[in-house]
Amino acid sequence: VTLELGEAQLAILVAFFALSAFFAGVFLVVALRSRRELAFEEVRASGYRLRKRWLVVLGAVLASALLASAFFLPYASGGADVTEARVVGGQFYWSLSPSEFRQGERVRFDVTGADVNHGFGIYDPSGHMIGSVQAMPGYHNKLTLTLEQAGRYTIACLEYCGLEHHRMIHEFLVRP
Amino acid sequence: METGSLTLGRRIEVSVAAPGASGRRIGLLFAGTGLALFAVMGLLGLAMRLSQGDVYTLPPTWFYRIMTLHGAGMLVAALLGQMGAMWYAVRSAVPLSAGRALVGYLAIVSGAVLVLVATLVGGFATGWTFLYPLPFFARGAWSTWTTWAFLLGLVAVGAGFMVYCVDLLARLTHRYGTLARTLGLTLLSGRDDDPPPPQVIGATVVAIAGLVSSAAGVTILAAEIGRLIDTNVGIDALWAKNVTYFFGHTYANLIIYLAVGAVYVLVPLFAGRPWKTTKPIVIGWTATLVFVLTAYFHHLYMDFVQPEGLAAIGTISSSAAAIPVLVVTIYTGMMLVWGSRYRWTLASTLLYLGFAGWAIGGAGAVLDSLIPVNFRLHNTLWVPAHFHTYLLLGVMFWVMALLAYFLEQRAGRTTPLGLRVAAMTLMVAGGFGLVAVWYISGALGTPRRYAVQPFGTAGWSLVGSVSALVFAVGFFLYLVALLSLLRVGRPRSQASLRRADQAEPAPEPLPVERPVRKAYELFFLALVMTVAAAAVLPPVVDAAENGVRWHHLDHAALFLAGAAAAFAVVNVGDVWSRLRHGYANLGLALAILAPVVSLLAMTPRFYDSLEGNASLHLGYHLLFFVGMGALTALGASRLGRTPAWMMVFLSTGMGVLYAAGILGG
Numbered sequence: 001v002t003l004e005l006g007e008a009q010l011a012i013l014v015a016f017f018a019l020s021a022f023f024a025g026v027f028l029v030v031a032l033r034s035r036r037e038l039a040f041e042e043v044r045a046s047g048y049r050l051r052k053r054w055l056v057v058l059g060a061v062l063a064s065a066l067l068a069s070a071f072f073l074p075y076a077s078g079g080a081d082v083t084e085a086r087v088v089g090g091q092f093y094w095s096l097s098p099s100e101f102r103q104g105e106r107v108r109f110d111v112t113g114a115d116v117n118h119g120f121g122i123y124d125p126s127g128h129m130i131g132s133v134q135a136m137p138g139y140h141n142k143l144t145l146t147l148e149q150a151g152r153y154t155i156a157c158l159e160y161c162g163l164e165h166h167r168m169i170h171e172f173l174v175r176p
Numbered sequence: 177m178e179t180g181s182l183t184l185g186r187r188i189e190v191s192v193a194a195p196g197a198s199g200r201r202i203g204l205l206f207a208g209t210g211l212a213l214f215a216v217m218g219l220l221g222l223a224m225r226l227s228q229g230d231v232y233t234l235p236p237t238w239f240y241r242i243m244t245l246h247g248a249g250m251l252v253a254a255l256l257g258q259m260g261a262m263w264y265a266v267r268s269a270v271p272l273s274a275g276r277a278l279v280g281y282l283a284i285v286s287g288a289v290l291v292l293v294a295t296l297v298g299g300f301a302t303g304w305t306f307l308y309p310l311p312f313f314a315r316g317a318w319s320t321w322t323t324w325a326f327l328l329g330l331v332a333v334g335a336g337f338m339v340y341c342v343d344l345l346a347r348l349t350h351r352y353g354t355l356a357r358t359l360g361l362t363l364l365s366g367r368d369d370d371p372p373p374p375q376v377i378g379a380t381v382v383a384i385a386g387l388v389s390s391a392a393g394v395t396i397l398a399a400e401i402g403r404l405i406d407t408n409v410g411i412d413a414l415w416a417k418n419v420t421y422f423f424g425h426t427y428a429n430l431i432i433y434l435a436v437g438a439v440y441v442l443v444p445l446f447a448g449r450p451w452k453t454t455k456p457i458v459i460g461w462t463a464t465l466v467f468v469l470t471a472y473f474h475h476l477y478m479d480f481v482q483p484e485g486l487a488a489i490g491t492i493s494s495s496a497a498a499i500p501v502l503v504v505t506i507y508t509g510m511m512l513v514w515g516s517r518y519r520w521t522l523a524s525t526l527l528y529l530g531f532a533g534w535a536i537g538g539a540g541a542v543l544d545s546l547i548p549v550n551f552r553l554h555n556t557l558w559v560p561a562h563f564h565t566y567l568l569l570g571v572m573f574w575v576m577a578l579l580a581y582f583l584e585q586r587a588g589r590t591t592p593l594g595l596r597v598a599a600m601t602l603m604v605a606g607g608f609g610l611v612a613v614w615y616i617s618g619a620l621g622t623p624r625r626y627a628v629q630p631f632g633t634a635g636w637s638l639v640g641s642v643s644a645l646v647f648a649v650g651f652f653l654y655l656v657a658l659l660s661l662l663r664v665g666r667p668r669s670q671a672s673l674r675r676a677d678q679a680e681p682a683p684e685p686l687p688v689e690r691p692v693r694k695a696y697e698l699f700f701l702a703l704v705m706t707v708a709a710a711a712v713l714p715p716v717v718d719a720a721e722n723g724v725r726w727h728h729l730d731h732a733a734l735f736l737a738g739a740a741a742a743f744a745v746v747n748v749g750d751v752w753s754r755l756r757h758g759y760a761n762l763g764l765a766l767a768i769l770a771p772v773v774s775l776l777a778m779t780p781r782f783y784d785s786l787e788g789n790a791s792l793h794l795g796y797h798l799l800f801f802v803g804m805g806a807l808t809a810l811g812a813s814r815l816g817r818t819p820a821w822m823m824v825f826l827s828t829g830m831g832v833l834y835a836a837g838i839l840g841g
Contacts, residue, residue, distance in 0.1 A: 003631045008552055009619040012543060016615060019539040027532045030510045031518075038515030040449045047511040051456075055503045062495045065546055069491065072548035075480055091313060116310045117413065119478070119555050121623065127631070129621025131551050134479045137309065137413050141480040156630070158555040158623050160303045162310065163236050163317050166626040 001154045006128035074131055074143065079106060082144060087111040087155075089118030089135035091162050094155050094170035101174045103150040113137040118168065119158025125151030125174075132158050150176040198274050199267035200582055203438075206260020206281060207578045213253035213288065214572055215651070220246045222644045225610075228629050229638035237317065239627035240301035245292065247304030252288045252333060254431045254567055256281070257575035259340055261438035262382065264578070265375040266344065268441060270351045271684070276343040276764075283336030290329030298322030303625060305424050306330070308400060308416035323404055327397050331772075334393045337427075338768055341386035342819050344379050349818040350686055352376070358818075360458035371453045374461075375437040381465045382433050384822070385426060388469060391771075391826040393423030395833045398775040402838075406781040410840030417476060419833065425472035432534065432566060433464065435574045436505060439527060442581055443509055446524035447516040451508065460500030467497035474545045478554045487547060494545030498538055506531050521590035522657055525600055526577035530570045533607075537566030540615065555625075558618025561611045568647075569607045576654060580661070587664035591657040599657055602650025609643030686760065691813045691820045692747045701740045708737035712798070725835050728778060731801045732831030735774055738805025739824045746813050755813070763814025766807050771827035774804040775834050 005013070087109050088095045101107055111120045111133050118135040126149065133143040147153065157168035220242050227234035234242070263277055294300040299318040302310045311323045352358040352372050360377045362368035371377075396419040403409040444451045473490025476482045509531055518524065540562030544553050553559070584590050613636050618624075622633045629637060692698055710716055711733035720730040746755055777783065777800060786792040805828075812823035 001631065003620040003622060003633060005620055006552070008548075009621070012549055012552070013615065013619040016540055016543055019543075020536045023532060023535040023539065026510070027528070027535075030514055031528065033515055034447075034513045034518035034520075036515045037517045040516070043511055043514050043516075047507075047514070051503060051507055054507065055499070058499060058502055062498065062542070065542075066491060066495055069546040069548050073484075074548065074551045075484055091315060113413075116313045117307055117417070119623075121555070121621070123621060127621075129552055129556070132478055132554050136417070136479060136481075139414055139479070139481045141478075143480065156623055159307075160240075160310075160625040162313065162315060163240055163301060165240075166236065166623075166628045166630060169630055 004127040090114035092164035121158035123154040203264030210257025217249040236627040245295040258434035265437035280336040280340035287332030294326035341383040344383040346816040389426035402779040415837030421475040447512040460504035523581035530573035533569030556618040561614030583661035599653035606647030613640035728835035734801035735805035738802035739809035742806035742809035763811040766811025770808040
């Protein structure tokens with residue numbers, strides 16, 4: 001599969017580049033203004049006033065982001081029509097049972113590690129990364145996802161697990 | 177071309193005292209070693225990136241061992257560089273022990289050598305995080321001695337950093353009287369007209385968090401070493417991951433906060449304005465201490481079995497950590513520069529650029545610390561993207577700035593304008609190009625730590641490699657710039673430097689303080705001993721014999737009882753007067769080693785032979801663990817009140833932490 005930028009990831013990337021541009025702009029302006037000579041008392045007085053506003057703005061942005069993130073947590077599990085799928089990651093394979101699903105099926109992946117820690121990263125047929133969960137020995141992490149598209153999904157290991165880590169790629173079919 | 181002499185400190189009178197010779201020498205040694213290590217590790221990084229870009233093929237066996245070395249080596253490089261910078265910064269306010277700093281340095285460098293041998297010779301390739309149980313699933317790629325070498329190497333790094341942190345904490349709390357005052361908290365209640373300078377407050381926070389995270393690091397390392405000695409030792413994988421990331425994440429975080437010390441001292445020299453301790457700085461650092469110690473949970477968001485409350489703490493701490501950085505430290509730095517006729521030299525420009533790397537990398541980190549975002553970016557190339565932004569383009573810029581500052585100061589001038597502009601332009605363009613590619617690749621879902629890119633992303637890797645090459649050329653020009661400063665020789669300004677060195681106060685030996693001073697502390701000790709003594713009651717012993725966790729917890733209680741008893745005994749007047757003087761270095765060694773020995777002693781192979789003999793078995797429990805606790809407390813009591821209590825709490829905490837995670841044995 002060739003990787004594509006998903007909608008969520010595009011939004012994250014745009015947000016990051018916007019923030020970076022904002023910071024770069026601020027640093028550029030401050031650097032340009034450094035050539036002037038102003039009394040520090042004046043700079044400090046107006047700087048402290050501006051800082052209070054900056055604190056409010058930054059606090060509001062962070063609080064909003066945190067609050068919004070609470071509505072999109074990946075931890076919800078279960079529901080009525082959920083197909084159970086058992087996933088085991090081992091050096092250097094994935095075993096998935098059942099190994100085929102239907103389009104639109106809601107699947108609860110019960111993921112564990114047979115030996116060391118692995119990462120169950122899942123990509124849809126269009127190459128969008130749609131989520132991940134850890135495969136840890138001795139534990140069962142349950143990830144519930146709806147398989148929206150028909151076609152070949154790809155599992156890639158997202159926790160470094162040894163010399164063939166990059167070969168832990170597995171595909172499964174979702175029928176229309 | 178600028179050739180005029182530097183007018184460092186041109187409008188500063190008393191607020192910023194430039195550190196003297198020992199500060200510069202220690203700073204130079206640490207930062208110089210850090211930069212040399214950085215250069216070598218950087219070349220290894222470039223080798224990996226070129227291989228991912230299909231320019232040539234690095235076999236996976238070599239890719240992953242180089243990856244492990246690159247991670248551990250870069251961490252040590254940045255840590256050493258910034259330890260030197262903080263030492264230098266603090267030395268301007270409080271005399272520190274150069275001997276202790278050198279012991280810490282030697283321990284860390286020898287740890288780095290062990291890691292080098294383990295990876296390059298032994299083929300050790302678990303990634304620098306040695307996430308349990310991977311070191312024990314080598315599948316023939318590395319052998320047991322290799323794992324020993326790597327784990328002992330990291331123990332040496334942890335122990336070296338502990339020595340450094342204990343010395344900072346001891347000297348600073350002694351100078352300012354109490355921990356609260358050293359953290360600047362008395363300023364908040366209006367009871368302090370002369371608070372410590374900001375670098376002292378930052379150093380105290382780093383020392384506390386450094387000791388806590390080192391204790392956790394030594395615990396997981398001791399557990400894995402126990403597993404090497406005896407395969408019956410079972411370790412809970414979730415516990416191991418928590419402790420490993422608490423150690424690893426906190427260390428990586430502390431490197432940045434260490435760096436701030438030098439920034440507090442150097443930026444004022446170029447801006448001609450003082451960086452004074454204010455209430456926001458105190459609040460910011462106190463909050464940072466909490467955030468640094470609780471943010472690591474974001475590494476376990478995708479372990480759904482971890483309680484969600486911990487993920488919530490992680491996401492709140494990780495986001496909130498941005499506030500002290502952006503509203504206090506960076507903002508104040510910008511205020512100092514604004515309209516100051518800032519003197520743009522090689523050093524001061526790198527200092528300034530470091531702020532940008534910190535802010536932009538921080539933005540990438542905060543975004544990834546939101547749980548739904550992490551769900552899409554966890555262990556993708558977004559992760560190296562954000563930490564390279566603030567480590568390479570923040571922290572390493574500051575290490576470079578410190579070295580450039582030393583040489584500018586020595587030469588009395590800065591480098592030719594064209595050379596430094598070229599060096600910095602290439603480093604900024606190449607560095608941000610390198611990380612931008614990683615951010616994009618991360619958003620695409622490209623997994624990190626892949627020797628071969630299976631999803632057709634080699635093109636992006638090639639762009640990243642070219643960017644890294646551009647950075648490398650810029651770095652080379654930076655080295656040329658340093659050489660140009662070295663060639664200038666020792667100009668007239670050296671006379672004034674030498675005078676300042678001669679006036680530098682030598683650190684006095686610390687007077688040993690009674691660990692217990694107040695009635696409630698004595699009451700607390702009595703209470704601890706009473707509770708801990710319950711460890712020998714028959715029902716508790718029976719329960720302990722039936723469960724490994726309870727058994728180990730029992731050991732921790734015995735250890736604590738011994739430590740509390742030793743504290744009480746050394747406090748008695750007669751004993752105190754005999755013990756009061758000296759043995760500080762022996763005490764420090766005991767306080768670090770005794771807890772480690774007691775953890776290792778819980779490996780079944782060591783005590784199995786005692787099981788058949790009731791009196792030996794009882795002795796092992798009563799005398800050994802109580803004795804180790806007592807030795808730890810005796811050693812700690814040589815270090816001053818705050819470090820003494822801290823080391824006793826931490827060593828007992830190590831025992832409790834060990835009990836929580838060890839299953840077999």
